[in-house]
Amino acid sequence: xxxxxxxxxxxxxxxxxxxxxxxxxxxxxxxxxxxxxxxxxxxxxxxxxxxxxxxxxxxxxxxxxxxxxxxxxxxxxxxxxxxxxxxxxxxxxxxxxxxxxxxxxxxxxxxxxxxxxxxxxxxxxxxxxxxxxxxxxxxxxxxxxxxxxxxxxxxxxxxxxxxxxxxxxxxxxxxxxxxxxxxxxxxxxxxxxxxxxxxxxxxxxxxxxxxxxxxxxxxxxxxxxxxxxxxxxxxxxxxxxxxxxxxxxxxxxxxxxxxxxxxxxxxxxxxxxxxxxxxxxxxxxxxxxxxxxxx
Numbered sequence: 586x587x588x589x590x591x592x593x594x595x596x597x598x599x600x601x602x603x604x605x606x607x608x609x610x611x612x613x614x615x616x617x618x619x620x621x622x623x624x625x626x627x628x629x630x631x632x633x634x635x636x637x638x639x640x641x642x643x644x645x646x647x648x649x650x651x652x653x654x655x656x657x658x659x660x661x662x663x664x665x666x667x668x669x670x671x672x673x674x675x676x677x678x679x680x681x682x683x684x685x686x687x688x689x690x691x692x693x694x695x696x697x698x699x700x701x702x703x704x705x706x707x708x709x710x711x712x713x714x715x716x717x718x719x720x721x722x723x724x725x726x727x728x729x730x731x732x733x734x735x736x737x738x739x740x741x742x743x744x745x746x747x748x749x750x751x752x753x754x755x756x757x758x759x760x761x762x763x764x765x766x767x768x769x770x771x772x773x774x775x776x777x778x779x780x781x782x783x784x785x786x787x788x789x790x791x792x793x794x795x796x797x798x799x800x801x802x803x804x805x806x807x808x809x810x811x812x813x814x815x816x817x818x819x820x821x822x823x824x825x826x827x828x829x830x831x832x833x834x835x836x837x838x839x840x841x842x843x844x845x846x847x848x849x850x851x852x853x854x855x856x857x858x859x860x861x862x863x864x865x866x867x868x869x870x871x872x873x874x875x876x877x878x879x880x
Contacts (some may be wrong), residue, residue, distance in 0.1 A: 682741035
């Protein structure tokens with residue numbers, strides 16, 4: 586698109602970006618299923634009079650397209666999003682529903698705590714964000730979705746969650762991009778579900794804030810469960826033998842929050858190091874969790 590980017594030569598920060606005063610519109614097919622990469626290109630395309638197109642062969646989260654009310658077409662198994670300067674948004678107030686990825690930790694603790702009921706209000710019910718909820722429903726979770734309206738083409742509403750007996754199910758390849766951020770907390774739910782928890786086709790987990798496959802396997806192994814690590818995933822089964830574990834966060838916010846929920850569910854509790862990493866996505870996490878447990 587005309588931007589000059591130079592780095593350290595070691596695939597690490599810092600990066601130096603020099604702006605292009607004559608940006609080029611492009612037609613780009615995503616090499617990996619990434620809503621972040623897609624959004625970066627679409628936001629850049631907002632600055633260009635000519636039309637920029639992003640082509641997906643695997644569905645990813647579509648908040649940017651909804652926010653900008655973009656032209657999106659589906660043809661021959663591909664999703665094509667188009668953007669140009671004419672799509673530049675007006676300044677106004679926006680209502681942003683709650684983040685369902687952050688809500689998942691509280692959903693799981695409610696499901697796994699006896700005689701509990703939890704209502705989470707005004708959360709995003711975007712069809713590309715509820716795959717983790719749909720998976721939990723397949724596992725036997727008692728979750729009710731109450732649609733209240735939509736904002737910028739984004740459905741939102743309440744979630745009513747009740748104690749449930751869960752059973753692990755096969756996780757299909759097609760939904761992995763839509764649950765990639767929720768896999769750590771889904772793995773915690775899987776530990777308390779009947780049968781083996783197994784996930785494949787999730788190689789992207791290796792390049793998150795930590796190598797989440799390794800992080801999950803190390804922490805779950807510390808419980809005395811049987812864990813098998815694959816290049817693109819892992820499996821775990823068996824009964825928890827270590828009743829007071831010390832978990833490692835690997836300074837990864839989703840690992841820290843997932844294993845704090847697991848610690849709450851342990852008879853003798855547990856500890857998580859590097860917990861300050863949660864500030865990356867939800868600095869109010871502990872306050873919210875304490876309020877839920879208190880009630």
